[in-house]
Amino acid sequence: MKEFLNIKKEVLSKLESDLPSSLKYHDMSHIMDVYDVCNQYIDRLKLPEQEACELRIGALMHDIGFTQGNSNHEEVGAKMAEEILRKHNVGQHCIESVQGLILATKIPQSPTNELQKILCDADLDYLGRDDYPEISSKLFEELKISNVIQTEEEWKNIQVRFLKAHQFHTDFAKKNREPKKQYWLRMIENS
Template structure:
């Protein structure tokens, strides 16, 4: 696997071709997910070099489907991975694993018992329990507003409350790092929703 070239390829594509109105799902989000995936993998004891490379590649490609579609971007990202990654010496089995990881991030997340998928899912939504929750969530609101997927602030906060209360972290490391702060955000969003009623 020539992961460096595979990563450089997708970073170049994201840099050049992502919509400027992907305020949340921009290149910054991909870079954040890669960093969080590496940190969580270390925390949960994943040390096998091939497994770590597959996780890292999946993190780089997990939102690459936004290059072509908005809804169903996970499947589109897998299509891109299946076309591109063999050129970088990924085997069919390795590409299958990467696609399984990407598809696990589709909301509602479904990582099953796969430690790699659990790590990627937790990395993808790490911000839910972080101090920078509000600016990041506001960027997602703006992205959805730009696509007429939410009508106004009240409907956005209701959607956000529903999402937060249904979300779960999958790895013990993410629970330990993020769950208590996420619960604080739930309370804050609940207060906002109550204020709209």
């Protein structure tokens, strides 16, 4: 898609200027991590150009709704995606695909197609990586700032519940991320 670079530039500019500084987890480093993980899936699966483009746009925009606030950020982000993509003369099919990608990342995740499964797994890829402690501590800080939680004990309970309920969707993540996620769950439970 020839407009991709212009869309990417606009979205990154909006995110950099409008994401609240109180977001310690849902920040540019998270968005770029998800984008990079999606690119790894694109290469590994040799996705066709159109699908790759939709996935990249979905990755860049999956948390854009946070620029308008925390509540229903996926729905807000899906509306924002439509406005931005229409401005760049993107076709309706692509707009609907990107909106579906954004909405699929809402917790609990509910992907209904392969691209959505990839983005959902990319969004939570860190759950099964070595950098889980550092990244989860950023989420803890963000939740404390927003008064969602107050104590380490609350955070521990949330993590245990979340890790137990969470399921990866792609074969890659099931094989390469699930074992480490189970390791982190055991570590938290035994701490």
